[in-house]
Amino acid sequence: MKRALPDLTIAPPVEGEKVTIVFHADGRQYDLPVLGGTHGPKVIDVRPLYAETGYFTYDPGFMSTASCDSAITFIDGERGILLHRGYPIEELAAHADFLEVCYLLLYGKLPTQSELKQFDDLIGHHTMVHEQFKRLFEGFRRDAHPMAVMVGTVGALSAFYHDKIDITDPEARMVATHRLIAKMPTICAMAFKYSLGQPFLYPRNGLGYASNFLRMAFGIPAQEYVVSPVLARAINRFLVLHADHEQNASTATVRIAGSSHANPYACVAAGITALWGPDHGGANEAVVNMLEEIGSKDRIPIYIKRAKDKSDPFRLTGFGHRVYKNYDPRAAILRESCHEVLAELGKNEEPLFALALELERIALDDDYFVQRKLFPNVDFYSGIMLRAIGFPKAMFPSLFALGRTIGWIAQWKEMIEAPDQHIARPRQRYTGHPIRPYLPLAER
Ligand code: CMC
DSSP states (O other): OOOOOOOOOOBOOOTTOEEEEEETTTTEEEEEEEEOBSSSOOEEOOTTHHHHHSOOOOOTTOSSOOOSOOSSEEEETTTTEEEETTEEHHHHHHHOOHHHHHHHHHHSSOOOHHHHHHHHHHHHTTOSOOTTHHHHHTTSOTTSOHHHHHHHHHHHHHHHOGGGOOTTSHHHHHHHHHHHHHHHHHHHHHHHHHHHTOOOOOOOTTSOHHHHHHHHHHOBTTBOOOOOHHHHHHHHHHHHHHSOOSSOHHHHHHHHHHHTTOOHHHHHHHHHHHHHSTTTTTHHHHHHHHHHHHOSGGGHHHHHHHHHOTTSOOOOTTBOOSSOSSOOHHHHHHHHHHHHHHHHTTOTTOHHHHHHHHHHHHHTTSHHHHHTTOOBOTHHHHHHHHHHHTOOGGGHHHHHHHHHHHHHHHHHHHHHTOTTOOOOOOOOOOOSOOOOOOOOGGGO
16 A cells, blocks of 8 residues: 655755855865765765864754764654654554564565564574573662663673674674564563562563563463453554664664674663663653652643743653654654553553643643644653553663664664774863863872
């Protein structure tokens, strides 16, 4: 079936297009090359700038900086469009299995039936973790935040799977990639089980990625766990929606860590740490905390007022995005998922969901949010869905990490395989003390 696709501008490279910088002080002039891309704004190639002029560019927070070439994901934040390898997120979320999306992000094309079967078998080969690996968990307190456990255990994978860790070997890179995709659901479920004091369940291949994860998270050895197809579909969609998102803080962290040729498990552990913060992947947990604190619809105006008050650090978590200045397409899909999951579980009247819908309605009607183009982001509705399924709030960022692992590792691989790969080494504007002589202790 042919579907209408958004009309996106193609920005092909323009031979010889340059941007001229003029130094007004002495009239010096430099031409910098302009590079095109498939979609999105053109970029000014500032790489020769320092060597030719002695100036750095200054862009803390990367407001106007493209840090790499990437062929994986495209976002048009003004129009709320997200594409993976050219495919709109809405289509992937509606039709694709998460492993299909993993294949797409890694290999650049959708798999045929036999390619998908082969990929599924390959991933299945790696779903278990080393028996010794379980002992790591015992070192953590049961009430540790699951993200702390994830950082430690995922980083420790490098101590268990160092047989194929030579990142200059393409086959070793691919094996590490497959291991991460395969083992993350197992580790994530183990972190959850450990927090509950319940035994770990071995993976069961053949169930499907989302169903296998649900079984490892909620099953117990004493009885068979029957996976609800509606919940499996919701988790599959959640994972697809979190699979990749261009050069966000955690992905950029994975790329930077990997640029020193560190092993991929350590790089992904670094990504998990960056994801944890409440401004990034920790926002799904923070949204539910915020909704619980608001408590009832009549208290929404108090929190809207606080969010607008610059002297109050409170912000409406789950609202706003560095790139989207329109509705985050993932939030719209997750809002629908909430309806489906709550209906399946007989929780149509879930007060937190009603509160979130009302908060969205009031915020989107408020000049402050309208003028700043602050819309619900991916984290606004995801926690409500995960909570209804049975995950505690502290698990939400780990589920984000589970979905994002494929994005991290696909981007890591793309970075390592780039022909002009260099160690990432930003410079700075030094604002410290001017040069001064060392004073011996007795003279200070
Ligand atoms: N509530 C109230 N005001 C906000 C919010 C918010 N959630 N987000 C941005 N603003 C205001 C901000 O105060 C600023 O106002 P002004 O121009 O008057 O100074 C303006 O909007 C622009 O915000 P910014 O902080 O310059 O934007 P940023 O691109 O640096 O930050 C953000 C993006 C996501 C960190 C921010 O919107 C935020 O803190 N949102 C809440 C946390 C959140 O939901 N994070 C999840 C992000 S999406 C998923 C992910 O990345 O994992």
